[in-house]
Amino acid sequence: MLLSYLQTNEILVLEQFGFRKESNIEKAVFVLTDYIITSLNRRQQIGGIFCDLTKVFDCVNHEILLAKLHHYGIRGVVLNWFKTYVSNRKQKVKITSQNCKQDSSCRWETINNVPQGSILGPLLFIIYVNDLPRGVNQFANPGIYADDTSVLVSAKNLEDLKSKVDFTLHHITDWFSFNGLTLNMDKTNIIKFSSNHSQNQPHQRESVNYSIKEITNINFLGLVLDNHINW
Numbered sequence: 001m002l003l004s005y006l007q008t009n010e011i012l013v014l015e016q017f018g019f020r021k022e023s024n025i026e027k028a029v030f031v032l033t034d035y036i037i038t039s040l041n042r043r044q045q046i047g048g049i050f051c052d053l054t055k056v057f058d059c060v061n062h063e064i065l066l067a068k069l070h071h072y073g074i075r076g077v078v079l080n081w082f083k084t085y086v087s088n089r090k091q092k093v094k095i096t097s098q099n100c101k102q103d104s105s106c107r108w109e110t111i112n113n114v115p116q117g118s119i120l121g122p123l124l125f126i127i128y129v130n131d132l133p134r135g136v137n138q139f140a141n142p143g144i145y146a147d148d149t150s151v152l153v154s155a156k157n158l159e160d161l162k163s164k165v166d167f168t169l170h171h172i173t174d175w176f177s178f179n180g181l182t183l184n185m186d187k188t189n190i191i192k193f194s195s196n197h198s199q200n201q202p203h204q205r206e207s208v209n210y211s212i213k214e215i216t217n218i219n220f221l222g223l224v225l226d227n228h229i230n231w
Contacts, residue, residue, distance in 0.1 A: 002074070003123060011072050012126065015133040018146035019122040025221045028145045032152065032220070035141050036229060039154040040195050045161040047210075049169060050218050051149040052187035053176070057125065061180040062086045065128050072127065085120070122146065132175055140168045145221055165190060166211050189215045191227050 006012050012020065017028035032048075039046040066083055074082065094105035125146065132149070133142040141152040153168055155161035169188075176183045190210050217226040225231060 002120070005074075006072070006127070009073070011130070013130055013133045015137065015142050016126050016130065016144045018144065018148075019126055025145065028143055028221060029223060032143055032150060033225075033229060035152050035154075036193050039152075040193065044154045044156060045158055046152065046154045046193045047161055047165055048191045048193065048218075049151040049153065049165065049172075049212070050189055050191070050220065051151070051172065052184040053147055053149070054182040054184045056147040056181055057121075059181050060125065060128055064179055065124060068127060068131070072130075082124075086124075128179070132172070135175060136168060136171060139164060148221060150220065161192075162210060169211060185212065189213050189218065191215055191218055191225075193227055193229065195228070 007021075017023045017025070017031075036046055036048070065086065066079065069082055070079055088110060090108040090110050092106050092108045126144075129144060129147070129149075132144065136142045136151060139153075141154075143150045143152070149172070151168055151172065153161060153164045155164050173183050190212050192214060217224055223231060
């Protein structure tokens with residue numbers, strides 16, 4: 001019912017590729033590489049910011065989640081149901097061994113995150129991050145697969161690219177912080193993409209000091225992508 005409501009009212013943003021019908025990793029990869037290649041064909045400078053979040057599923061704030069559900073039209077009895085669903089839930093770990101006569105388990109602990117391992121867990125999480133692209137896509141091209149977040153930034157020259165990258169990074173850092181999520185700056189990197197024919201022309205490569213570490217390849221949704229769009 002919830003998913004049907006979200007789809008009927010076109011609430012979920014197109015930039016989210018995870019946990020959605022007719023959307024998958026292959027589509028996310030195609031959209032990312034197509035944007036990069038299109039930008040290079042237009043002789044634009046293009047950089048990709050690949051974000052790393054710290055314990056993202058464990059940091060979902062229930063009050064913020066419920067406020068977003070209310071914003072998207074989930075109200076009244078239905079909203080109260082979701083409130084009881086995410087509130088005061090407990091879990092424990094139980095280890096069963098064939099060699100032991102007695103099971104081993106820890107004590108019950110209250111969980112403060114989106115319940116994982118449930119049908120609703122992934123859907124609630126993509127609702128939680130649904131408004132992230134809306135504030136970014138006016139000056140960049142974000143793409144999200146569950147908690148994997150990438151943002152492509154294009155510009156006419158390197159100086160403009162650096163400025164846009166810094167502005168974009170500042171915006172998404174503020175968004176994550178406001179929503180109780182932490183961006184791991186040590187593992188958040190940028191790749192400056194270029195066409196294959198330029199890799200043997202080092203004199204064309206200008207040095208730019210970005211505010212995050214620049215790398216030459218990234219593991220994107222299980223596939224290794226380098227700065228010349230090779231796999």
